Amino acid sequence: MKRKLNEHDVPEPATEAETSKTTQTKPTFASLGLDSRLLQAVNREKFAAPTPVQAKAIPLALEGKDVLARAKTGSGKTLAYLLPTINSILQRKASNKRAKTTSTLILVPTKELATQVTASIKSFTFFCAQEVRCENITRKEDAAVTKARLTDSPDIVIATPARAVQWINSEALKIDELKHLIIDEADLVLSYGYEEDLQSIANSLPTGVQKLMMSATLRTEVDTLSALFFSSAEAAAPTILDLSAEESAEKPTLSQFTVRTAEDEKFLLIYAIFKLQLIKGKVIVFVADIDRCYRVKLFLEQFGIRSCVLNSELPVNSRLHVVEEFNRGVYDIIIAADEGEVMGNEGGKRKKRKVEQEDNVEDEGEGDEQVDDVVVAEGGDDNEDGDEKPAAPRAAKRQRKLRADKEYGVSRGIDFRHVTCVLNFDLPTTSKSYTHRIGRTARAGQSGMALSFYVPKELYRKHKPTSLPQCEDDEEVLSKITKKQAEKGAEVKEWGLDWSKLEGFRYRLADALRAVTRIAVREARTKELRNELIKSEKLKRHFEENPEDLRHLRHDTESHAVRQQAHLRHVPDYLLPSGGKAAVSKDVGYVGLKSDRENRIRKARAFNKTRGKGRLSKGRGLDPLKSLNARGRGKK
Ligand SMILES: Nc1ncnc2c1ncn2[C@@H]1O[C@H](COP(=O)(O)OP(=O)(O)OP(=O)(O)O)[C@@H](O)[C@H]1O
Numbered sequence: 045m046k047r048k049l050n051e052h053d054v055p056e057p058a059t060e061a062e063t064s065k066t067t068q069t070k071p072t073f074a075s076l077g078l079d080s081r082l083l084q085a086v087n088r089e090k091f092a093a094p095t096p097v098q099a100k101a102i103p104l105a106l107e108g109k110d111v112l113a114r115a116k117t118g119s120g121k122t123l124a125y126l127l128p129t130i131n132s133i134l135q136r137k138a139s140n141k142r143a144k145t146t147s148t149l150i151l152v153p154t155k156e157l158a159t160q161v162t163a164s165i166k167s168f169t170f171f172c173a174q175e176v177r178c179e180n181i182t183r184k185e186d187a188a189v190t191k192a193r194l195t196d197s198p199d200i201v202i203a204t205p206a207r208a209v210q211w212i213n214s215e216a217l218k219i220d221e222l223k224h225l226i227i228d229e230a231d232l233v234l235s236y237g238y239e240e241d242l243q244s245i246a247n248s249l250p251t252g253v254q255k256l257m258m259s260a261t262l263r264t265e266v267d268t269l270s271a272l273f274f275s276s277a278e279a280a281a282p283t284i285l286d287l288s289a290e291e292s293a294e295k296p297t298l299s300q301f302t303v304r305t306a307e308d309e310k311f312l313l314i315y316a317i318f319k320l321q322l323i324k325g326k327v328i329v330f331v332a333d334i335d336r337c338y339r340v341k342l343f344l345e346q347f348g349i350r351s352c353v354l355n356s357e358l359p360v361n362s363r364l365h366v367v368e369e370f371n372r373g374v375y376d377i378i379i380a381a382d383e384g385e386v387m388g389n390e391g392g393k394r395k396k397r398k399v400e401q402e403d404n405v406e407d408e409g410e411g412d413e414q415v416d417d418v419v420v421a422e423g424g425d426d427n428e429d430g431d432e433k434p435a436a437p438r439a440a441k442r443q444r445k446l447r448a449d450k451e452y453g454v455s456r457g458i459d460f461r462h463v464t465c466v467l468n469f470d471l472p473t474t475s476k477s478y479t480h481r482i483g484r485t486a487r488a489g490q491s492g493m494a495l496s497f498y499v500p501k502e503l504y505r506k507h508k509p510t511s512l513p514q515c516e517d518d519e520e521v522l523s524k525i526t527k528k529q530a531e532k533g534a535e536v537k538e539w540g541l542d543w544s545k546l547e548g549f550r551y552r553l554a555d556a557l558r559a560v561t562r563i564a565v566r567e568a569r570t571k572e573l574r575n576e577l578i579k580s581e582k583l584k585r586h587f588e589e590n591p592e593d594l595r596h597l598r599h600d601t602e603s604h605a606v607r608q609q610a611h612l613r614h615v616p617d618y619l620l621p622s623g624g625k626a627a628v629s630k631d632v633g634y635v636g637l638k639s640d641r642e643n644r645i646r647k648a649r650a651f652n653k654t655r656g657k658g659r660l661s662k663g664r665g666l667d668p669l670k671s672l673n674a675r676g677r678g679k680k
Pocket residue numbers: 091092093094095098115116117118119120121122123259260456457458459483487488
């Protein structure tokens with residue numbers, strides 16, 4: 045892909061074809077010429093072959109080229125820059141083992157991503173940990189501690205741009221011998237309003253620093269990044285890698301569905317989906333804001349469906365722990381607030397807000413990062429090619445005061461593992477947000493499903509307690525999403541759902557929804573925050589020393605903010621859809637229904653019977669609960 049960059053008087057970038065020889069045979073990690081310790085680490089992770097972006101970017105980076113790479117979410121971009129960078133560090137260390145300089149600065153948009161990248165570095169330097177030291181300076185800690193960690197000039201420093209600038213200015217972070225500058229999730233780094241910080245870093249860079257920039261979307265960002273980092277007379281043009289062609293030739297592993305629904309029916313649907321286990325495995329439910337997180341959590345809680353919440357208000361340790369535990373399989377349902385998206389201010393309009401916070405950040409306690417005066421977006425360019433409307437302004441206005449961490453981000457960049465489904469309970473407001481959200485599933489060649497609820501115009505504002513201003517534009521946004529996905533060769537289909545089969549569930553919906561009052565939501569939110577702050581303190585102390593203890597901390601406990609209605613937890617047979625779960629939805633692609641427990645019990649009974657064992661002896665085969673249900677059904 046050739047981009048016109050002359051707007052900023054930047055040299056025309058070379059294409060990958062011009063700069064690297066294409067190999068006909070499928071590359072292996074061994075064929076990339078990496079250090080044997082890195083190959084061992086790759087082996088340890090059981091990665092069979094490099095992904096396309098790795099196969100293309102690693103050789104270029106090893107040659108010392110500057111690279112701007114765009115590849116889809118979950119395609120392995122982290123390793124694409126880590127392996128060649130660590131390889132270069134090892135090469136330099138081979139000639140001077142004692143060298144103590146910070147040679148690599150990795151910039152990321154969020155604390156979550158910084159932690160994830162640090163963990164990846166730890167894994168891939170497993171066999172050379174002595175030689176490659178890295179420090180993540182995004183975590184909240186005493187300034188003296190960060191300073192001490194930087195005094196030793198770690199080889200790799202991971203930071204958000206704001207943190208990096210802060211420590212460069214204080215001269216604790218020395219970049220005069222920097223060799224590699226990496227910007228991960230470059231589009232987000234820009235959209236989080238870090239442009240000024242990037243400019244400041246670009247001005248302080250010594251000459252000859254290799255720049256590697258990775259992103260899931262790169263359009264207008266190419267121009268901005270080029271102007272920031274490649275506009276000086278001596279700068280060579282970066283190689284722009286765009287994996288679009290390869291990606292559209294790949295067999296899609298993500299199935300995308302939508303459901304047209306009324307505002308309150310979203311709750312009916314989510315209840316039915318989890319109660320009937322229509323979706324198998326781990327699910328991330330994206331909602332529009334923090335209150336919505338608790339509304340959905342409290343609603344589900346009444347049916348005995350447990351979930352944990354993720355939002356910018358929670359202390360960072362808790363957030364990281366939730367993601368970690370979810371990846372370990374401790375929780376199945378995360379309800380995540382995609383708040384930045386709803387404020388519509390990821391489009392470069394965050395500057396004022398960011399600067400104001402940054403001043404406070406060092407003085408506040410963990411989890412107390414506070415935004416008192418959020419400057420909400422007037423507009424924004426959070427879109428894939430600049431033709432979309434920003435988030436609903438009314439939604440933005442509502443977010444006047446909130447305690448939030450601007451370096452929070454779950455819909456973007458975080459490597460949630462083995463997610464079966466991304467459920468957009470509230471549709472995002474831009475197709476770019478949609479792309480990032482659905483990128484949390486179907487990662488690294490695995491399959492996954494995205495299911496999005498949307499409210500048509502005629503059903504908007506019909507149920508005020510569950511109404512959300514941004515839903516007014518759902519249809520419009522959906523048509524843009526569909527168009528954008530079609531351009532990528534992906535189809536967004538209507539979910540084949542038989543609404544009539546869910547009638548039995550409606551009866552409980554009203555009861556459960558009524559119980560989730562605004563006061564209950566506020567109470568749950570305060571309680572959760574308080575509990576998480578306490579847990580976070582524990583997490584802080586124990587995080588590294590006692591990982592085992594952390595396993596006892598759960599984030600999906602019930603908040604009891606709503607009146608408990610015991611009957612809601614059990615779904616009697618007469619409320620279940622006739623024809624079973626399969627009758628509710630057939631068109632779920634590869635996402636099968638959870639294996640039926642009842643079948644397994646029956647099978648076990650049959651097996652025991654053949655062996656002459658079992659709890660039920662002859663004549664006692666009648667299950668009293670079943671006969672009760674049967675009578676109940678007969679009466680109806
Ligand atoms: N060569 C490989 N083979 C198999 N799995 C891989 C390979 N490379 C990376 N992975 C795994 O793929 C997953 C996604 O990788 P990564 O987080 O780097 O993707 P990404 O492109 O940065 O995604 P995003 O844009 O969402 O941040 C990770 O769990 C990673 O361990």
